Amino acid sequence: MGTHVIKMPDIGEGIAEVELSQWHVKVGDLVVEDQVLADVMTDKAMVDIPSPVHGKVIALGGQPGEVMAVGSVLISIEVEGAGNLKESAAPAPVKEAPVAPKVEAAVESKPAAAAAPRPAAVCQGPMVAREANERPLASPAVRKHALDLGIQLRLVRGTGPAGRVLHEDLETYLAQGQSNASAPAAAAYAQRNDEEQIQVIGMRRKIAQRMQDATQRAAHFSYVEEIDVTAIEELRAHLNEKHGASRGKLTLLPFLVRALVVALRDFPQMNARYDDEAQVITRLGAVHVGVATQSDVGLMVPVVRHAEARSLWDSAAEISRLANAARNGKASRDELSGSTITLTSLGALGGIVSTPVLNLPEVAIVGVNKIVERPMVVKGQVVIRKMMNLSSSFDHRVVDGMDAALFIQAIRGLLEQPATLFVE
Structure with a gap:
């Protein structure tokens, strides 16, 4: 040996x-x-x-x-x-x-044998037998959910990356009758003195360092504008009805990417990187749009490269591919770097206003809030329109406030008159 x-x-x-x-x-x-x-x-x-x-x-x-x-x-x-x-x-x-893969377990035969490894973190059966002091992988939200339900997290089978316990796993555990039916009600009113310490390591540490670095180094300022997206939502619905089966369904994101591409032609200072140590601003002709994506291990920003050369469906397919790769742990380092401007959206959870943090060394990030129906006055008449806010942040060291406002107004005009997105 x-x-x-x-x-x-x-x-x-x-x-x-x-x-x-x-x-x-x-x-x-x-x-x-x-x-x-x-x-x-x-x-x-x-x-x-x-x-x-x-x-x-x-x-x-x-x-x-x-x-x-x-x-x-x-x-x-x-x-x-x-x-x-x-x-x-x-x-x-x-x-x-970008995220840890599922755990490969030790084989039970000798090392020289040709047996394939089997998963160890994901046990077969309704529950997992872990050591009493073993801490299963789970997000803080999942841990709180488990406490509220009266579930011992170490007994729950995790189906996420590396055996991470997800919200769905808690529901499956309950459905299989493993928890005490009275535990949720008791836990809701019971006095609690428990504490939990979570070590900030890996992806979470990297996210924390980058967010802290961005807020300390860049001179952030935000600009919020509301946009009437009724027309572009009608166009999106029409295109999905006509071409969705053959080309795939369109979300709002590829339209926003297209609006960025067109608006940046008149505002190249937004599609830039700032090296604050060398005191050099690099404006780029290529538009590499970072699309902020939430995964089980935290925020990632896969990059849609050369968005200026992509059609709506091409952008939609690439956004979907990159998002799935990031969530499934298959995105490469090249796919997670090199963006020139970032688009961030929480979808239906987007809230009314947000203040996104810059993705340094970029100088602009465009944040998308949720779409809501509101009564609006149009040509003297009160009508119901679909409204959405853009909450965007800029680096004031590089971008002047007036330019930022004009840039967002240009995006607004393109989205409210969607035909202009395709007029050359």
């Missing part, structure tokens, strides 16, 4: 250190070649570290949340044969992903 030491690989792009986000194995586990051992977080994305060998885990090189230098010892694996008695000479291969 020998020991195979795997060092933190060089992921490229000049990265000297990464954050260890999550272990998928523990000491004593049997692993097979290509099985994911750990997730590490770079500046741009989560990266899987697979095993290059079959063997048994005998030592882990760090704890989740620890920042590790490239080349430091990540994990030690006991292997068979004299050929693996030294440290890995080459970096372990990596697979790009």
Whole structure:
């Protein structure tokens, strides 16, 4: 028997250190070649570290949340044969992903066997038997929901990425009759003194750092304008009825992307990046629209590249593809970087007004609020119209207030007269 030491690989792009986000194995586990051992977080994305060998885990090189230098010892694996008695000479291969994949479990046969790994984090059956001190993956909202329902989260089977417990899993648990029917009512009025500490690591730490950096470095100001979207909603409904079956359904987002593209022709200063250290503003001809997307591990911004060259359906298909890739943990680092302006929307939960935070080094972000029907005065008559606010933020170091207002007014005009979106 020998020991195979795997060092933190060089992921490229000049990265000297990464954050260890999550272990998928523990000491004593049997692993097979290509099985994911750990997730590490770079500046741009989560990266899987697979095993290059079959063997048994005998030592882990760090704890989740620890920042590790490239080349430091990540994990030690006991292997068979004299050929693996030294440290890995080459970096372990990596697979790009913005969220952690499902956990690959140890096989129960010997490492040399050809058996395939089976999932360990997702147990078959109505409930999961975890250790009393084991903390299952779940968002704060899910944890609160479980407490309100009187459910012990460690007993719930998680179906999300890496075995993450979702709201749907709680409903499934209840439907299977595993919880005490009186627990929800009792929990609603019972006195509580519990506390929960959540370590800020991985994607959540990266989001926190970027949001803090953006608010500290950029001179944010926001501008809010209401838009009558009745006409464009009618156009969208008409196009979906006529072409939806063959080309796919259109949401409002591809129309907004098109409006950005057209408006930016007259306001190129919005499609820019500001290097505040070099004191250089770079205006770009290509419009790479970042579309803020919520995933189980936090906010991500996949990028619709060259939106200026895309049709409505092309944009819609790319937005859908990127959103699904981000949520499913399959978006690459390239798909999560390089945006020149960002579009953010919470859909039906968009509220009335928001103050989005800039996606540095960009200088503009356009926020979409929900559509509501309201009585409006049109040509002296009170009529019901579909209204929506745009809540947008700008970097006042680069963008003047008047220019920001004119830019949003240009978008408003395009959306309220949707034919102008396609007039060249």
